[in-house]
Structure formats: C-alpha cells, structure tokens
Amino acid sequence: MTLELNGYRAVDLYDELIGSDGQPRPHARVLLERLQSLSDEEFRERVEAVNSAIMAMGITFTVYSEAGNIDRAWPFDVIPRLIPGSEWRRTEAGLKQRLTALNMFIDDLYGDQRIVKDGVFPAEVLAQSRNFRPQCVGAAPRFGVWAHICGSDLVRNNDGVIYVLEDNLRVPSGVSYMLENRGVMKRVFPELFEHLDILPVDEYPSQLYETLASLSPRPGDQPEIVVLTPGVYNSAYFEHTYLAQQMGAELVEGSDLVVGDDDCVYMKTIAGLNRVDVIYRRIDDDFLDPEAFRADSALGVAGLMRAWRKSNVALANAPGAGVADDKVVYAFVPDMIRYYLDQDPLIPNVPTYLCMREEDRRHVLAHLDELVVKPANESGGYGMMVGPMASASEREKFAKLIEADPRNYIAQPTLKLSTVPTVCDDRAAARHVDLRPFILQGEHLHVTTGGLSRVALKEGSLVVNSSQGGGSKDTWVVAEQEKR
Amino acid sequence: MLSRVAENVYWMARYLERAENTARLINATSNLLLDLPRSVVVGWESLLNIMGCAEAFAEHYNVADERNVTRFLIADERNPGSIQSSLNGARDNARGLRDQLQRETWEQINDLYLYGKREAGNSLGRRRRYQFMQEIVLRRQAIIGISSSCMSRNPVYRFIIMGRCLERADMTTRILDSSAIELLGQHAEDHEAYSNLRWVSVLRSLSAYQMYRQSVQVRVSGRAVLRYLLQDRDFPRSVAFCLNDLSSCLRELPNNRKPRRILSQVLREIDEADLHTLADTGPDAFLDHIQVGFNDIHGAIAEIYFSVKEAA
Known part of the structure; x- marks a missing residue:
C-alpha cells in the first residue's frame, strides 16, 4: 500500500505508530511491515472487504436529520491503533484508581458531604450542579458504587503524555463498536493476529454481566437482568441490543416494565408479570421515572425511583451518578484521589481553567484564541469552541456566554492530539485520535x-x-515480545 | 419472553413469509403466461384482488397492465403488501430483535433487505423478474434454514413458527385463488386444457408439483389439487399442515385455550370441506371464509400474548 514513511511526517505531533525519526515505533514495526508488504490492489481489496463486512454485520449508528433518521454504516479505518502492553498496564491502574475515587465522591455527596465540610470541594460548585439529584440523597446502593460503567476519554498530547480528558458517568456508549471493530479486523486481516500478540477484548460482556449480577437485591437467585433502552430510534440502539444479546439479558423499553404495589419492578411477558432485579439503563436520569423526574417522559417507568430507593431493584448507573460527570467537577478529580485514597493520581488531568474563578476567567477571556472552551454539561462535542480555529465573532459569542454563566464553562489549552496513520483517498495520512x-x-x-x-x-x-464526522479504529494492546 | 418481543418476532416471520409467497405468486402467474398461446392474455388485475390491494393500486395507477401490476406488487413501497414493503417490515422488526435473533439470522435478513433495495426496481422486465423472484425465495429459505437448524426451540422460535405458519396458510389460500385468474380471449373449447395448466402452475408456485405427483398419482385436477393444498397432512405448505404446526407451538405456550379453540374450528371446516362442489363452482368464496378464520386466530394470539396486562 502507499504508506510512504518518508513522506509521512506529523510535524510537532506525536504519532502512535511512527516515531519522530520517521521509523515505526518498536511495538508497531511488525504491523507496518505487514501492511507495506501488501500491494495497492491487495490493500484496496481488504478495505472493501472491511466495508462489506460492516454492511453485512449491520453495524450502524443512527443520525438524526430533517430527512428522517438514517442508519449509517459505522465509519471504520483499517489501520489499527497500537498500545504497548506495559504502557497499558499503567493506564489501567490509573483508570481503576480514578473510578474508585469518583464513586467515593458521589457516595459522599449523597451522604455526609465530608469532602465539602473539609473544604476540598467547594460548596458553591455543588450548589450549582445541574446533575445533583436531591431525590438521591440518603440512598445507599450496594458497595457504595453509583457509577458502575464509566467511559473515560484519554488523549495523548505532543509531549507524549496521556491525559484524562473527561469521565462519562451517565450513559457512556461505544463499547459495542470496540468489540465489533475487533470482529471486523479478525475477519479481514486474520494473518496479522497470527504474527502479533494482540490481547483479546471479548471479556467485556461477561465482566459487565458479572458487575450487574453483583448488584442484585436478591443475591443467590439467578438475577433477572434487563437492558433498558429508549428504543429503536436512539443513536446507540445498536449497542443496546448488542450488549443485551451478548449478556443474554432481556432488552426492554419503558413500556415493557411496570412497578407493582409492592414497589418491585416487573416486566410484561407472554406468561404474565416477571420480577426484575437489575436494570442496566441506557436512558438519562431526566427520563427515567415520570414520577420523580420529568413528568412528560414516555420512555421511563413510573415508580422506578421508589423501587430503587427501597433497594428492590438495582439501577446501573445509579440515578444521580452524573453529578461527577461535569467538566467543573472534573477539575477536582485529582484532589478527590488524594482526599479519598491518599494517593497521587496515576493519570494526569488536562490543566483546566474554571471560569467561575475570577482569576481563571480573566485568563480565559484574554486567551480565547488559544484555548478550548467547553460547557460543563454537554457531551458529544456539542457547544464547544476550539479557540485557534474559531472566528472572531465566534470568540466574541463565547466571551459573552462565559460572562453570563461562568459556572457553566471551563477552558483548557488546545491539545495537540496524537495521530495514527489513517486511510484517506487510498493513502495513509496522519489523523488525530x-x-x-x-x-x-x-x-x-x-x-x-x-x-x-x-x-x-x-x-x-x-x-x-x-x-x-468521526470514525473509529480497532485498538490493539500488544505484548511487547514478538512471536517467532 | 416479553410481549413486545413476541409481537415483533411474530410479525418479522409473517413479513418474511409474505415476501416469499408474493414472489411465488408472481412467478406462477408469469410462468402461466408463457404457457399460453399469444392470443390469450392474463388478467393481471385479478392478481390485485387476490392480494387484496386493488383499491390501493387504483389510487396510484390508471391501467392494470403487466408492468404496473408487477411494479406495484414488487417494488412499490406505497403498497404495504409489496415485496419491498414486506422486506422493510421484516427488517424493521428484526432490528428491534437484535438481542433475540442469532447474528446469522439478522445478517441474512439485513442482506435480503439490501438485496431487495438494490434489485427490486430493476426486476420488472420478465427475464430479470424471474431471477429476482427465485433469489428472494432462495434467500428466504436460507433464513429458515438457519433458524430451524441453529435455534433452540424456545418461545422466540415458537412465535417465529406461528407467524410463518399463519401467513403461509393464508398465502396458500391466496395462491389457490389464483387458479381463478381471468384468462382473456380464450375459446370455450380450450377451457379444460387451460384449466389444467392453471392448476399445474399453482402447484409449481408452491414447489409442490413433484410432491403432489409422488403422493397423489392421478392426473392434475382442480379437486385433487384443492384436496392436496388444503387437507394434506404431509406437505409443509398445505393449509392443514401449517395449522397443525401452529397448533403444536400453541400447545407449548401459556394461556393457550382461546387461540387453540378457534384454530380447531378452522381446521375442522377445512377437513370437512366439500371439494367436489368447490372444484366445480370455484373455491373463492370458501377460501375467503377460511381467510376470515385466519384473522380470528391472529386476533386471539394478539389478545392473549401481545396486549398489555398491567395489574401486578
């Protein structure tokens, strides 16, 4: 293929596969040699095979537009992103550390609020948090864990350091694509898996099942676990079905469930009502229970919060867990790790300016052309401004937004995200990941x-x-020892 | 099993079966056409009556000629019963069942749907039409193959069979109706010869000709074909066979009293039908009556298994 390493230069950027000397990094050498040994035609055939595998497997996501909802094939790039095993082990430890602290934080906020009393987390941030749910105060989910499933976004800057960019604690999605990407690569490049020690990813569904089962309010029984989806028109519906299928759990919609007079949750089956123990819900808090949250929600189940508070059913993630999924709260995670675990964070945060602090705000307003500005509570890349790429009028708009509602904005230096060679018009070009x-x-x-x-x-x-307009790549954690 | 899932599974199976049988019906009619002298013309309009979509057709077309009728039955998504609409319906339901169906089943259904999208519009001319129909039937058979050889006989499977059997029984009666397709321009003395042709074409469209020959061993006649396709216990597309299959699925499900009772009534009427008279006077009134019976069976299944029971 036309992967000319001489021409491939990622100036001032860190490339995950190719070093600054233009040579493959040691853990990527075998992969790149194999890819380069394919002729242009062979390579093009593989790319086509990938695309038809994706169509055939029906891997899609839904895009909403005025022309109706369209099921689009999942955009996938065939060149994988590689991570050396030793680096991954450090990252893994850091992620566990982080989620442990985040869960202690959430449990604390809905309990004694020690961290506020001890002056580590400012009371005014809590007071203005949009995702703090008073309905959850005093609840005691099992193991003190509220966020059972967390998706943390990691990025590598051109300094080579991996940072946590954000923690998604509400209904993080994407894991099914991780699993499907591996399936596609195995179909189309089986020989690569023979020549490299690529660690498998398919443990996830059983680990998810185990995690959910451990939450059951009726331990000992075979728990009835369901995945609660907003329905076919949700953009992550593919993932909901995929996970339900992989776990052998029932995929339910709000209308399939009912809370009985005994405050237990039941699902409607062909044989009548059947008790449910654990709900992996893929619906936002707001829509979960019209009795407790938005009364106009048709997606949720009336009485669900009652059942949950009485510990008759487990909800994953627990309602209210989103309080820690806030870009202002994010800035305090390193402090939480020190406070609750008495450890130093293993993965650093991106330096973050909180516009609510006067000094930070002045700095942000003076440097809008260099910084990325993000609203505290949006996800999916919406409502943000990348300073260096923004027009003067856009910057002006954000300056006004920040001054009107400083608590709702944070700013971070514009990171130079690392790159991976990616197929663009039959050639490999550096693209950010x-x-x-x-x-x-x-x-x-x-x-x-x-x-x-x-x-x-x-x-x-x-x-x-x-x-x-983003795509995805298979991600290989490779053991450093090559197979002979 | 969730009520909603049962309903989706059942409809998915019905839509798939409908697509296949519509393809069979169109093929049979097209073949019949080839066997007729050029002076005799098939009344394509009667196909619309058989499929119960004459009114919908009239809303969009002026002339019920071969081209318009086949387009309406194959590719027109404004016709809820067209092959393409059936494939859309099957896929829409299957999409909501990704957690229940085996991956191969979903892939095949998705593939069949994509094939229809790609080819239905190009398959209206006689030559390509035949190919397209064959392909629909074969791909649909592959889906059945996967489920019958790889699926546990669980409630999901039973609702698949129930949807398939009821739709198949219904479509078999409709294909029998096609024996009454009008042939325009024939001479009275040719009547018998053409009548024979038509019954052969009915058998062929249901892949029943060889099986019929092996088991019946008399020359093809209206009465014998009616008996075979309504009452035979061994041929899997006969109405009695389908209803018996349906009945054995129901036996494994809870609260089955009502649908089973209605089903037995319909089955009895079929067994007791006076085939001599039907063959002479034309079976259409009787077949219509049986189709109403199928609707009642469907109504009972929907009431017991699909509708919501709230009280805990």
Missing part, C-alpha cells in the same frame, strides 16, 4: 483491554465524535 476505555465497578473493578479509538477523519480536525 482519542481513546475511550470502559471501566466497570461493582463488587470488583474491570477495565477493557484498550478501548474504543476514535479518529477525526477530516484533516486537522480534533472532533472525533461519530455524530460529527
């Missing part, structure tokens, strides 16, 4: 092997979200 590993916590902690690598397909773009 991030990485979303998934961390599970119930009775035990688990981390996916690698995670979902998302890639910005447009040249120079830093936005990797699939809803905004």
Whole structure:
C-alpha cells in the first residue's frame, strides 16, 4: 500500500505508530511491515472487504436529520491503533484508581458531604450542579458504587503524555463498536493476529454481566437482568441490543416494565408479570421515572425511583451518578484521589481553567484564541469552541456566554492530539485520535483491554465524535515480545 | 419472553413469509403466461384482488397492465403488501430483535433487505423478474434454514413458527385463488386444457408439483389439487399442515385455550370441506371464509400474548 514513511511526517505531533525519526515505533514495526508488504490492489481489496463486512454485520449508528433518521454504516479505518502492553498496564491502574475515587465522591455527596465540610470541594460548585439529584440523597446502593460503567476519554498530547480528558458517568456508549471493530479486523486481516500478540477484548460482556449480577437485591437467585433502552430510534440502539444479546439479558423499553404495589419492578411477558432485579439503563436520569423526574417522559417507568430507593431493584448507573460527570467537577478529580485514597493520581488531568474563578476567567477571556472552551454539561462535542480555529465573532459569542454563566464553562489549552496513520483517498495520512476505555465497578473493578479509538477523519480536525464526522479504529494492546 | 418481543418476532416471520409467497405468486402467474398461446392474455388485475390491494393500486395507477401490476406488487413501497414493503417490515422488526435473533439470522435478513433495495426496481422486465423472484425465495429459505437448524426451540422460535405458519396458510389460500385468474380471449373449447395448466402452475408456485405427483398419482385436477393444498397432512405448505404446526407451538405456550379453540374450528371446516362442489363452482368464496378464520386466530394470539396486562 502507499504508506510512504518518508513522506509521512506529523510535524510537532506525536504519532502512535511512527516515531519522530520517521521509523515505526518498536511495538508497531511488525504491523507496518505487514501492511507495506501488501500491494495497492491487495490493500484496496481488504478495505472493501472491511466495508462489506460492516454492511453485512449491520453495524450502524443512527443520525438524526430533517430527512428522517438514517442508519449509517459505522465509519471504520483499517489501520489499527497500537498500545504497548506495559504502557497499558499503567493506564489501567490509573483508570481503576480514578473510578474508585469518583464513586467515593458521589457516595459522599449523597451522604455526609465530608469532602465539602473539609473544604476540598467547594460548596458553591455543588450548589450549582445541574446533575445533583436531591431525590438521591440518603440512598445507599450496594458497595457504595453509583457509577458502575464509566467511559473515560484519554488523549495523548505532543509531549507524549496521556491525559484524562473527561469521565462519562451517565450513559457512556461505544463499547459495542470496540468489540465489533475487533470482529471486523479478525475477519479481514486474520494473518496479522497470527504474527502479533494482540490481547483479546471479548471479556467485556461477561465482566459487565458479572458487575450487574453483583448488584442484585436478591443475591443467590439467578438475577433477572434487563437492558433498558429508549428504543429503536436512539443513536446507540445498536449497542443496546448488542450488549443485551451478548449478556443474554432481556432488552426492554419503558413500556415493557411496570412497578407493582409492592414497589418491585416487573416486566410484561407472554406468561404474565416477571420480577426484575437489575436494570442496566441506557436512558438519562431526566427520563427515567415520570414520577420523580420529568413528568412528560414516555420512555421511563413510573415508580422506578421508589423501587430503587427501597433497594428492590438495582439501577446501573445509579440515578444521580452524573453529578461527577461535569467538566467543573472534573477539575477536582485529582484532589478527590488524594482526599479519598491518599494517593497521587496515576493519570494526569488536562490543566483546566474554571471560569467561575475570577482569576481563571480573566485568563480565559484574554486567551480565547488559544484555548478550548467547553460547557460543563454537554457531551458529544456539542457547544464547544476550539479557540485557534474559531472566528472572531465566534470568540466574541463565547466571551459573552462565559460572562453570563461562568459556572457553566471551563477552558483548557488546545491539545495537540496524537495521530495514527489513517486511510484517506487510498493513502495513509496522519489523523488525530482519542481513546475511550470502559471501566466497570461493582463488587470488583474491570477495565477493557484498550478501548474504543476514535479518529477525526477530516484533516486537522480534533472532533472525533461519530455524530460529527468521526470514525473509529480497532485498538490493539500488544505484548511487547514478538512471536517467532 | 416479553410481549413486545413476541409481537415483533411474530410479525418479522409473517413479513418474511409474505415476501416469499408474493414472489411465488408472481412467478406462477408469469410462468402461466408463457404457457399460453399469444392470443390469450392474463388478467393481471385479478392478481390485485387476490392480494387484496386493488383499491390501493387504483389510487396510484390508471391501467392494470403487466408492468404496473408487477411494479406495484414488487417494488412499490406505497403498497404495504409489496415485496419491498414486506422486506422493510421484516427488517424493521428484526432490528428491534437484535438481542433475540442469532447474528446469522439478522445478517441474512439485513442482506435480503439490501438485496431487495438494490434489485427490486430493476426486476420488472420478465427475464430479470424471474431471477429476482427465485433469489428472494432462495434467500428466504436460507433464513429458515438457519433458524430451524441453529435455534433452540424456545418461545422466540415458537412465535417465529406461528407467524410463518399463519401467513403461509393464508398465502396458500391466496395462491389457490389464483387458479381463478381471468384468462382473456380464450375459446370455450380450450377451457379444460387451460384449466389444467392453471392448476399445474399453482402447484409449481408452491414447489409442490413433484410432491403432489409422488403422493397423489392421478392426473392434475382442480379437486385433487384443492384436496392436496388444503387437507394434506404431509406437505409443509398445505393449509392443514401449517395449522397443525401452529397448533403444536400453541400447545407449548401459556394461556393457550382461546387461540387453540378457534384454530380447531378452522381446521375442522377445512377437513370437512366439500371439494367436489368447490372444484366445480370455484373455491373463492370458501377460501375467503377460511381467510376470515385466519384473522380470528391472529386476533386471539394478539389478545392473549401481545396486549398489555398491567395489574401486578
């Protein structure tokens, strides 16, 4: 293939596969040699095979537009992103540390609020948190764990350091694509798996099952676990079905469930009503229970919060867990790790300016052309501004937004996200990537092997979200010893 | 098993079966056409009556000629019963069942749907039409093959069979109806010869000709074909066979009293049908009556298994 390493230069950027000397990094050498040994035609055939595998497997995501909802094939790039095993082990430990602290934080906030009383977390941040749910105060989910499934976004800057960019604690998605990407690669490049020690990723569904089962309010029985989806038109519906299927759990919609007079949750079956123990819900808090949250929600189940508070059913993630999924709260995670665990964070945060602090705000407003500004509570890359790429009028708009509602904005230096060679018009070109590993916590902690690598397909773009023109790559954690 | 899932599974199976049988029906009619002298013309309009979509057709077309009728029955998504609409319906339901179906089943259904999308519009001319119909039937058979050889006989499987059997029984009666397709321009003295041709074409469209020959061993006649396709206990597309299959699925499900009772009534009427008279006077009124019976069976299944029971 036309992967000319001489011509491939990622100036002032860190490339995950190719070093600054233009040579493959040691852990990527075998892969790149194999890919280069394919003729242009062979390579093109593989790319086509990938595309038809994706069509055949029906791997899609839904895009909403005025022309109706369209099922789009999942954009996938055939060149994988590689991570050396030793680096991954350090990252994994850091992710476990982080989620442990985050869960202690959430449990504390809905309990005694020690961290506020001890002056580590400011009361005014809590007071203005949009995702703090008073309905959850005093609840005691099992193991003190609220966020059972967490997707943390990691990025590598041009200094070579991996940072946590954000923690998704509400309904993080993408794990099914991680699993499917591996399936596609195995179908199309089986020989690569013979020549490299690529650690498997397919443990995830059983670990998820185990995590959910550990939450059951009726231990000992075979728990009835369901995945609660908003329905076919949700953009992550593919993933909901995929996970339900892989776990052998029932995929339910709100209308399939009912809360009985005994405050237990039941599902409607062909043989009548059947008790449910654990709900892996893929619906936002707001829509979960019209009795407790938005009364106009047709997606949820009336009475669900009652059943949960009485510990008759487990919800994963627990309602209210989103309080820690806030870009202002994010800035305090390193402090939480020190406070609750008495440890230093193993993975650093991206330096973050909180616009609510006067000094920070002045700095942000003076440096809008250098910084990335993000609203505290949006996800999916919406409502943010990348300073160096923004127009003067856009910057002015954000300056006004910040001054009107400083608590709702943070700013970070514009990172130079690392790149991976990516097929663009039959050639390999440097494109920016991030990485979303998934961390599970119930009775035990688990981390996916690698995670979902998302890639910005447009040249120079830093936005990797699939809803905004991003694609994905298979992610290989490779044992450093090569097979002979 | 969730009620909603049962309903989706059942409809997925019905849509798939409908697509296949519509393809069979169109093929049979097209073949019949080839066997007729050029002076005799098939009344394509009667195909619309058989499929119960004459009114919908009239909303969009002026002339019920071969081209318009086949387009409406194959590719027109404004016709809820067209092959393409059936494939859409099957896939829409299957999409909501990704956690229940085996991956291969979903892939095949998705593939069949994509094939229809790609080819239905190009398959209206006689030559390509035949190929397209064959392909629909074969791909649909592959889906059945996967489920019958790889699926546990669980409730999901039973609702698949129930949807398939009821739709198949219904479509078999409709294909029998096609024996009454109008042939325009024939001479009275040719009547018997053409009548024979038509019954052969009915058998062929249901892949029943060889099986019929092996088991019946008399020359093809209206009465014998009616008996075979309505009452035979061994041929899997006969109405009695389908209803018996349906009945054995129901036996394994809870609260089955009502649908089983209605089903037995319909089965009895079929067994007791006076085939002599039917063959002479034309079976259409009787077949219509049986089709109403199928609707009642469907109604009972929907009431017991699909509708919501709220009280805990």
